[in-house]
Amino acid sequence: xxxxxxxxxxxMYDEVIxxxxxxxxxxxxxxxxxxxxxxxxxxxxxxxxxxxxxxxxCNSNEIYFTKGATESNNIIISSLSNxxxxxxxxxxxxxxxxxxxxxxSFKKVDLINNDKFGFVNLKDLEEKIDDDTxxxxxxxxxxxxxxxxxxxKISEIIKAKNKDILFHIDATQAFGKISCDINELGVDxxxxxxxxxxxxxxxxxxxxxxxxxxxxxPVLYGGRQEVFSSGTLNAxxxxxxSKALELSKEKEDFEYIKNLNLYLRNKxxxxxxxxxxxxxxxxxxxxxxxxxFEKIKSEVLLHMLESDNIFVSSGSACSKGNNSRxxxxxxxxxxxxxxxxxxxxxxxxxxxxxxxxxxxxNEYVDVIRKVY
Ligand code: PMP
Numbered sequence: 001x002x003x004x005x006x007x008x009x010x011x012m013y014d015e016v017i018x019x020x021x022x023x024x025x026x027x028x029x030x031x032x033x034x035x036x037x038x039x040x041x042x043x044x045x046x047x048x049x050x051x052x053x054x055x056x057x058c059n060s061n062e063i064y065f066t067k068g069a070t071e072s073n074n075i076i077i078s079s080l081s082n083x084x085x086x087x088x089x090x091x092x093x094x095x096x097x098x099x100x101x102x103x104x105s106f107k108k109v110d111l112i113n114n115d116k117f118g119f120v121n122l123k124d125l126e127e128k129i130d131d132d133t134x135x136x137x138x139x140x141x142x143x144x145x146x147x148x149x150x151x152x153k154i155s156e157i158i159k160a161k162n163k164d165i166l167f168h169i170d171a172t173q174a175f176g177k178i179s180c181d182i183n184e185l186g187v188d189x190x191x192x193x194x195x196x197x198x199x200x201x202x203x204x205x206x207x208x209x210x211x212x213x214x215x216x217x218p219v220l221y222g223g224r225q226e227v228f229s230s231g232t233l234n235a236x237x238x239x240x241x242s243k244a245l246e247l248s249k250e251k252e253d254f255e256y257i258k259n260l261n262l263y264l265r266n267k268x269x270x271x272x273x274x275x276x277x278x279x280x281x282x283x284x285x286x287x288x289x290x291x292x293f294e295k296i297k298s299e300v301l302l303h304m305l306e307s308d309n310i311f312v313s314s315g316s317a318c319s320k321g322n323n324s325r326x327x328x329x330x331x332x333x334x335x336x337x338x339x340x341x342x343x344x345x346x347x348x349x350x351x352x353x354x355x356x357x358x359x360x361x362n363e364y365v366d367v368i369r370k371v372y
């Protein structure tokens with residue numbers, strides 16, 4: 001199998017599967033229980049919290065476990081939402097941000113302009129901040145095309161205008177891959193997820209600076225195990241998540257992934273006509289490469305590749321026949337809109353896999369162009 005859909009989700013590291021299975025057997029008590037067995041589990045959760053906090057350079061009591069980045073984004077957006085507040089975001093956000101804003105009660109949600117590679121316009125950001133702006137939410141690494149925003153610069157602009165604005169980032173595609181040091185980035189809250197870094201699904205987290213914690217409200221009421229979210233903690237998944245993050249330090253080789261990305265870019269450039277690389281050349285995550293093929297329906301191409309056990313994503317993620325929101329936001333020429341594929345890499349991919357992929361792509365692009 002050639003799995004090139006790692007931005008959607010990853011295969012768990014074998015070691016992490018073993019760790020989680022072992023944990024399920026040994027540490028099944030409720031970490032909130034008062035007995036010593038429960039406290040053993042609570043200590044394991046603490047260990048996991050410390051690992052994650054140290055990775056992003058925050059205090060352990062600023063980390064909240066959630067069921068993933070979707071819940072984390074929702075916690076922040078719903079907390080700041082009221083008729084007096086304005087929020088700023090981009091057209092490039094994940095649906096968990098866009099949908100949360102669409103269902104919020106902000107006085108206004110303004111969208112910051114971006115260029116054709118998905119980078120936010122810093123001047124427009126500055127101009128759109130006004131006295132009522134209480135939240136700015138920005139995606140760190142864009143999940144369809146890979147553009148990496150200059151979060152530090154964005155933070156400087158926001159904070160120069162008003163230190164009191166909560167600056168939130170969705171770091172789901174950045175966490176465990178590029179630096180998410182919250183002090184370097186200058187962010188007040190940050191969402192992340194385990195299943196994008198070879199950890200278990202259904203677990204993730206939210207960093208909230210202690211300075212802003214009193215503005216955050218729960219999304220799930222109950223035992224308040226994680227203050228803003230209630231329910232018995234999924235301790236095995238939490239622990240396995242932290243171990244996946246630790247392991248990523250040995251397993252993730254940024255230079256290797258960069259090389260793979262460049263290799264595929266070059267191969268496509270050498271062998272194809274009528275294509276466009278939608279991912280930026282600079283300030284782009286090497287884990288994601290989005291390419292459009294002219295006169296192609298990405299879904300058809302995706303299914304043809306599937307017959308060879310090659311799994312990619314239709315970068316356009318055409319939902320119900322609509323064009324990709326993200327590609328539309330890039331103002332992409334109409335002829336490139338339907339034929340976008342997203343290739344997202346992992347350490348398990350080799351150049352040989354990419355040779356095989358490119359040969360198949362070449363064959364199928366030809367067939368589709370002749371038939372349709
Ligand atoms: N934000 C981004 C940028 C993502 O890529 C994803 C996952 N596709 C999410 C949020 C949602 O993450 P989760 O599956 O952990 O809820």
